[in-house]
Amino acid sequence: MADQLVKTKQSGRAPSKAYQPQQIEQKWQKRWEETGLYRRVEDPSRPKHYALTMLPYTSGDLHIGHWYAMAPSDAKARYMRMHGYNTFFPVGFDAFGLPAENAAIQHNIHPHQWTMDNVEHMRGQLRAMGAMWDWEHEAITCLPGYYKWTQWFFLKFYEEGLAYRQEAAVDFCPHCNTTLAREQVWGEDRHCERCGTPVIKRELEQWFFRITDYADELLEDLDTIDWPERVKIMQRNWIGRSPGARVTFTSEQGDPIEVFTTRPDTLWGATFMVLAPEHPLVAKLTADECRAEVEAYVAQSIRQTEIDRLSLEKEKTGVFTGAYAVNPVNQERIPIWIADYVLMTYGTGAIMAVPAHDERDFAFALKFGLPIIPVIERPDGVAKSVVYPGSVPEKLAELLRAEGIEFQAKAVGELGDGLFVTLRGDAQIDRYVALLRDNLQPGYWSEIVGARWLFVFEDGIEALSSVEQDRAILARCIALNPLVIANRTVMEMLHGVPFYRDVLYHAEYGDMIHSDAFTGRPGDTAKDDVIRWLEEQGSGQAEVNYRLHDWLISRQRMWGAPIPMVYCDRCGVVPVPYEDLPILLPDDAEFLPTGESPLRHHEGFLNTTCPACDGPATRETDTMDTFMCSSWYHYAYISPYHEGDVPFDPEAGRYWLPVDQYTGGIEHATMHLLYTRFFTKAMRDLGLVDFDEPMLRLFCQGMILGEDNEKMSKSRGNVVNPDEYVSTLGADSVRAFLMFIGPWELGGSWSSTGIEGIHRFINRVWSVVVESQGASSEGDASDADMAALRRITHQTIRDVTRDYEAFKFNTAQASLMKFNNYLMKVQNTPVVTTEAWTEAIRSLTLMIAPIMPHVAEELWERAGGAYSVHDQRWPEWDEELAADEVITLVVQINGKVRARIDVPADIDEQEAREHALAHENVQRFLEGLQIRKLVYVPGRLVNIVAN
RNA sequence: GCCGAAGUGGCGGAAUGGUAUACGCGGUGGUCUCAAAAACCAUUGGAGAUUUGCUCCGUGUGGGUUCAACUCCCACCUUCGGCACCA
Structure with missing residues (x-):
């Protein structure tokens, strides 16, 4: 305690007895920064831990949702640090995107300015959280030093044949004035993920990445990563692998018509064919007498996909083309129809219809009076x-x-x-x-x-x-x-x-019937057998189709990384040479109220010379999807704005990569989390990394709701402003409360009284630690009291450690509260002067450190600990010290609790039986009953079965 | 329609086969105070009784397995998330 007094005198001002969060939080944030406590150190002798939380978008304000995502992530990173891991916990900003352009139009401010102002403001808010971010590795995606590499990736992918340009009917948001990837179109009404406007289809030439080349690997490698099962399931469904066969039918005029089917075993039941209205053969096949009707239907279905997808009529529509095809397996002549339930974008855009074994074909056949012939036996008989x-x-x-x-x-x-x-x-x-x-x-x-x-x-x-x-x-x-x-x-x-x-x-697999030589073929081999036979006949072969489409990365927006391509009248599409990167965004762009990208009209940007022939050429004016930037940001953090031949320092990368623990929202399950996996696999094939998966472990938090259990929104008026609570109760209280609401993965509702409860808890921890410093007492503590204190200390260490491991911060805090309640009860007894007390206080302070880093640091200092508490080793528990001496033996009769008896923990079965049977209430209930059986669960209960 | 998660006191939640409701919020009573707030102490699922350490009911609903079920199995209901003519 003498040390304490000296320190107090040196500081010139007596430290406050009361807990004053504003004061200590600022004090420690300053000290941490000055001492570079969280700065990354290269130390190959220590095991590394790369902890990462999804980077925030530069919206300008850090809301409680950011806190909910980031604070627990920080707590886990701190926990790992205290376990001796050399921990890297970087932060940065996702800084390209439409809101900056909207701000430009509305407030006449350049997106760059708007974005960097927001970054500046958000940095301050992030610092207030007291997280252990290493700011020296911050990366902002809209800075040239960053997007130079985003463009570099595009060129590399182009070189590898992974990037291609194609005209296709793509989803277009008329409000955002840009195309969208399929993943960015949400809901039944197919609205824009960002602004909610229903999207329309447009035929445009756009750039795509061949993510489908990696479809199988993206699927298979899910088994190698420790990710939540629900995310894996969503990715599996999104990839949608369907093994089947491609089969060639022939029109009567001799045109081959290819179909994809997952059920080649049902080929003999194909009683008609259906082509998508946009199918290229439609015009050629259509008979003259049917032409008018067919053309009207095609026109109508094109209009429908463009305008109102809202009226998703489930009733099937279609028209007969007047043409017939020949079924290759039995030479049956079958009619060819067109219908919009067949999609041009999947398979071959044409199907064989097997109405007896496909729900949609069944409905269609029934409506239009087409024959339905069963060819697969019902497995249920x-x-x-x-x-x-x-x-x-x-x-x-x-x-x-x-x-x-x-x-x-x-x-x-x-x-x-x-x-x-x-x-x-x-x-x-x-x-x-x-x-x-x-x-x-x-x-x-x-x-x-x-x-x-x-x-x-x-x-x-x-x-x-x-x-x-x-x-x-x-x-x-x-x-x-x-x-x-x-x-x-x-x-x-x-x-x-x-x-x-x-x-x-029915659509089950079963024995084949009505199928010529294949009749009787059992359901478990039928599909493979037919595929093999088709291959022998030359009328089909095995094929796998995917629901996953190639990734459309073109955006008709200005505030993004420009696609580094040039169009030359003589040479065509020419990539920009690497040494010319980055292609800079102009800083004098004029924003039109129409929302159209200013790059299209910016002469200085648009006009260039062809890298191949030096002749006049124009630049690509589309920029890249912002998911490009976030697909590789965890590599950028390794060495931000890297200068060299590759996007990041390979030396540092070898040590730090891949990410060990990633956390973020589940809304990115089929977007960011799929794109970044694709990027890593493509990077591996480029020789940039030597692993297959970017993030080994993933944890997805739930959503924080308003006090009314509703999603927070300005219109509902239930938005919680973290800054307010930080200034009154302190960042530690906000952090701790967010981690106390419930299981992190389930989310939960904010509660203004709930956070006060947490604040009281911090106050109680504070008073237990501060008030017991230098406390004295009359008399000595008994061995039993010390043993009891040590027991709960070690039990708490055990429980809290297990909870932290599993991201169960809510129950970790419950254990810490229970522990602290015990300490309050005994702090006025002689144990307060013992080693056991010192151990208890020390353990408590260490265990709260990841959740409440500021108050832990202050208490650690006041208890005489050396700076910093965040560099200390996590306490370890001793199973023997944690073991209970006395247990409550539960006595049941026929499964109902009839007595609870305190007995020594090492009681044997014989003694337990005797105790149980001797109990007054037990005897009362056993009166007149015959004991049939006695179940003994060591250390827990005795169940007497009697009748 | 298909896939996934969840349903427990007044509220957030704990317990993954063995004492249901830990911990916190809220409530009630008390201590301190001229008073209030804060803090602290006690109490708090429902019903009943002969109110010691008593009994019965109780984890969305209905069945089942087990000596024993919030927990496992079957069927269903509700809420939330994802997908949705993907051949």
């Missing part, structure tokens, strides 16, 4: 049949019952009762068919549908096995019962019976 009144003698019901066949007698219209039969399995179906054959009255038929497709007539049985059979069966049915004449197909007739509807169509 269920078949149905309706026996019409009068078609069989009454005794049939008896016979069915005798066979154990399930049926219900129900009225059919006004005809009387019919039998609604459900059959399970081949044996039942066979017996049922035999019964029908024996009992069917003249002039009737009966059908079995589902597992089999049989029509029992007086003179024989017909199967629905081909289009010819479909016509023949329908004709016979109409002859017997003219009421069914309105049906165009057998399936349409069957669909008229509601009882049948759930067995008419």
